[in-house]
Amino acid sequence: MLKTLLSILLAAAVVVSPALADGDMVKGEVVKVDKAAGKVTLKHGPIKNLDMDSMTMVFRVADPAILDKVKAGDKIEFEADRVNGAITVTRIGKVN
Secondary structure (H helix, E strand, O other), X not given: OHHHHHHHHHHHHOEEOOOOOOXXXXXXXXXXXXXXXXXXXXXXXXXXXXXXXXXXXXXXXXXXXHHHOOOOOOEEEEEEXXXXXXXXXXXXXXXX
């Protein structure tokens, strides 16, 4: 019950939109989308809130619907945070 409620609340907090502009947004590029695993590989700039340098890495996604909105090669902006100990993309949007 609690796990289901937390999943619903987390899904409700995720925002997916065509263009996002926010102070914590990180610029990046989608390298790979793995819908079966619920993960996305991103080449990204520094993630200040996680004290992380620029790199290419695999992220979990807070909401699997995020993966339907992006494809390899897309230029994006995203937010990531630690969710249950895993670095997770919580918001993502394409940029022009």
